[in-house]
Amino acid sequence: MSAEEAVRAIETFFEGFNAENDARIREALNFPHVRIASGSVRVIEAPEEFNTPFAALKSVEGWHHSTLDRTEVIHEGADKVHFDVAFSRFLEDGSRYATHRAIWVVTRVGGHWGIQARSSFAP
Numbered sequence: 001m002s003a004e005e006a007v008r009a010i011e012t013f014f015e016g017f018n019a020e021n022d023a024r025i026r027e028a029l030n031f032p033h034v035r036i037a038s039g040s041v042r043v044i045e046a047p048e049e050f051n052t053p054f055a056a057l058k059s060v061e062g063w064h065h066s067t068l069d070r071t072e073v074i075h076e077g078a079d080k081v082h083f084d085v086a087f088s089r090f091l092e093d094g095s096r097y098a099t100h101r102a103i104w105v106v107t108r109v110g111g112h113w114g115i116q117a118r119s120s121f122a123p
Helices: 002-018 022-027 054-061
Strands: 029-037 040-044 065-076 080-090 096-109 112-120
Touching (some): 002 096
Antiparallel strands (some): 065 080, 080 096
């Protein structure tokens, strides 16, 4: 049951990401939020500190949208689920230019399921 609830946070994240809507993405997170990528660890303490560099994704990568390709449960507990996640990035013409695998940790804090940590090789 927890995995079913936890995966909704991941789906909400991708809905917000594709809508370029940081407010929607924040709804899918728990804070502090940790992102491990590009050789660094970033801890975002509060929702107002979170923002997505959509302009850079578009100008540097040509990003248009992403797909959530897989959410496989690695470990599951009552208040925390570890997921093996795969997602792809696409150009406006619909061609896929990148697929990334990641480990995402989704937690239930105060009754709210949210992504607490993400570790990937995505830039």
